[in-house]
Amino acid sequence: MSETLRVAVIGAGRMGADHIQRLSKRIHGADVAAVVDVDLGRAQAAIEGVPGAVALADAEEALNNGDVNAVLIATPGFLHEDILLKALGKDIPILCEKPLTPDAESAWKIVEAEVALGHKRIQVGFMRRFDAEYATLGSIIRNQELGELLMLHHQHRNPGTPPGFTNEMLINDSVVHEFDAIRFFTGEEITSVQVRLGKATRNAPTGQHDPQHVLIETESGVLADVEIYVNAKFGYEVATQASFEDGIVSIGGDRGAYIRSNGHWGGNVTAGFEERFGAAYDVEIQSWVDAALKGEIGGPSAWDGYATAACCEAGVEAQKNGEKVAVKLNAKPGLYE
Numbered sequence: 388m389s390e391t392l393r394v395a396v397i398g399a400g401r402m403g404a405d406h407i408q409r410l411s412k413r414i415h416g417a418d419v420a421a422v423v424d425v426d427l428g429r430a431q432a433a434i435e436g437v438p439g440a441v442a443l444a445d446a447e448e449a450l451n452n453g454d455v456n457a458v459l460i461a462t463p464g465f466l467h468e469d470i471l472l473k474a475l476g477k478d479i480p481i482l483c484e485k486p487l488t489p490d491a492e493s494a495w496k497i498v499e500a501e502v503a504l505g506h507k508r509i510q511v512g513f514m515r516r517f518d519a520e521y522a523t524l525g526s527i528i529r530n531q532e533l534g535e536l537l538m539l540h541h542q543h544r545n546p547g548t549p550p551g552f553t554n555e556m557l558i559n560d561s562v563v564h565e566f567d568a569i570r571f572f573t574g575e576e577i578t579s580v581q582v583r584l585g586k587a588t589r590n591a592p593t594g595q596h597d598p599q600h601v602l603i604e605t606e607s608g609v610l611a612d613v614e615i616y617v618n619a620k621f622g623y624e625v626a627t628q629a630s631f632e633d634g635i636v637s638i639g640g641d642r643g644a645y646i647r648s649n650g651h652w653g654g655n656v657t658a659g660f661e662e663r664f665g666a667a668y669d670v671e672i673q674s675w676v677d678a679a680l681k682g683e684i685g686g687p688s689a690w691d692g693y694a695t696a697a698c699c700e701a702g703v704e705a706q707k708n709g710e711k712v713a714v715k716l717n718a719k720p721g722l723y724e
């Protein structure tokens with residue numbers, strides 16, 4: 388591998404544009420070589436101030452460009468499979484924004500293609516693993532500093548949803564992060580998912596039942612619950628409280644100064660995921676680049692992408708039938724042990 392990743396960023400929307408800025412301004416060992424968007428004007432706008440980058444409208448053209456030796460995929464999830472298979476065919480480092488693919492069957496095809504290649508090339512963009520507080524809670528659990536982990540309580544609250552955000556997307560786009568976080572914290576697979584639909588807010592668009600209560604169980608019997616509430620209006624909050632044999636740990640929530648003045652106390656509510664996880668995205672992408680330059684991956688793998696896709700499938704079924712739905716997983720290939 389060369390000393391610098393020459394990255395093609397596929398998709399210059401909200402996440403892609405953010406990653407382009409990150410790669411060109413803050414990340415060491417990588418440059419943006421190409422930006423691809425079906426909306427060529429968007430690709431051209433995204434390379435402004437990014438020296439040496441070309442704007443293209445076709446992902447395959449970027450992958451065939453001799454100046455490109457890595458790819459960051461930030462198109463909508465249903466387009467990931469095709470680009471992933473082509474990039475695996477080139478045997479180059481891949482950072483794929485979550486989800487790996489939108490369903491377990493297509494995600495398994497990606498796992499099989501990587502296993503056939505014989506080494507890991509795909510890192511999936513579950514950035515919470517790189518957040519300082521998530522890392523701290525993860526190490527408290529692994530080191531058994533407070534005894535055994537017993538329960539996890541997650542809150543995932545957004546101010547609102549963009550047009551077209553469906554009921555299934557509460558699971559596939561939002562709770563998917565919680566599935567990965569729970570797998571990361573416990574080091575276990577999730578065995579079942581149940582979704583309970585209670586009293587709903589009048590602020591949800593037609594077709595969305597909001598909030599939802601998602602009940603999750605892991606291999607050793609750790610119980611986790613997620614309040615997913617995506618039209619919460621007040622602002623953004625992603626927080627977890629963990630109950631141990633010998634203590635309680637809380638992470639997430641708002642940050643910043645706690646101010647008392649003029650008879651009031653308080654601070655600012657976090658606006659959104661960019662504000663909450665901006666630093667984690669930087670650590671995530673740097674970890675990918677550092678590992679890729681050594682021929683490795685520096686974070687969650689295609690197996691993690693597949694396993695969370697299987698959890699989402701169980702979650703969407705559970706949304707519909709209210710039952711406790713078992714998560715069905717194929718045997719884990721040795722490549723990911």
Ligand SMILES: NC(=O)c1ccc[n+]([C@@H]2O[C@H](COP(=O)([O-])OP(=O)(O)OC[C@H]3O[C@@H](n4cnc5c(N)ncnc54)[C@H](O)[C@@H]3O)[C@@H](O)[C@H]2O)c1
Pocket residue numbers: 397398399400401402403423424425426429444445446460461462463464466484485486512513514560660
């Ligand atoms: N990790 C996170 O916290 C996080 C947050 C938001 C989104 N995401 C993920 O990032 C990905 C992108 O989401 P987004 O919010 O940036 O979406 P977006 O809609 O803002 O951007 C997607 C871009 O892809 C372009 N595009 C569509 N088809 C294309 C094609 N065939 N070739 C090239 N470009 C194409 C669109 O024109 C658009 O500019 C999704 O997988 C999403 O789930 C991750």
